[in-house]
Amino acid sequence: MSALYDLFENPPSPDGERQPLHARIVSKGTVGKEEFLDRVHKFTGISRSLLAGAMEAFANEARDLLAGGWNVEMGNFGFFSTSLQCPPVKDKKEIRAMSVRMKNINFRASRPFKKEVGDKMRLQRGKSLTRPKKNSISRETCRTRLNTYLDNHLFISRTDYSHLTGRNKKVAIEELNSFVTDGMIRKEGVGKLTVYTKV
Structure with a gap:
């Protein structure tokens, strides 16, 4: 499955000159x-309950360590x-302890992780879509958009369909x-892992 990107304009320079485009993930x-x-x-x-417990434990321990001044x-x-x-x-001398506070929690990806993501990423040119107002377009328009999307992608999720159609x-x-009943697409997977593919 490819990651989609599009090209976006940078703000013009103070003298109004157009700046080079930059790529950004859609x-x-x-x-x-x-x-x-x-x-x-x-x-x-791995058991889902075990995974959920481990994730909660990681978050709690990281919270306590960060609050204590450690990097994690x-x-x-x-x-x-x-x-x-x-x-x-x-x-x-002008600063009191009460006026110093946490600004943010920062994350810096490790070099191996960045390399793995970069090696695995396959980019495909796409277009950023402006999400339509909720339920505002016709069913036929939705059908057309879905067909166009599946001409360029292997499958679509319910979340992607909502984003595509509003x-x-x-x-x-x-x-x-x-x-699915009309025979236009088929349903694969279960629960939150359900996706829809073109017949």
């Missing part, structure tokens, strides 16, 4: 915690650290199932 959406656990469970066979290396993923913020001053979850499932 997001397919977000894989939530539950779907992520389902995927890992399906491909490893999370397996092969990379490193978590915290950053601080305080009022702008020129003399250390359908809410319930309407998207009903519509996809009706297209």
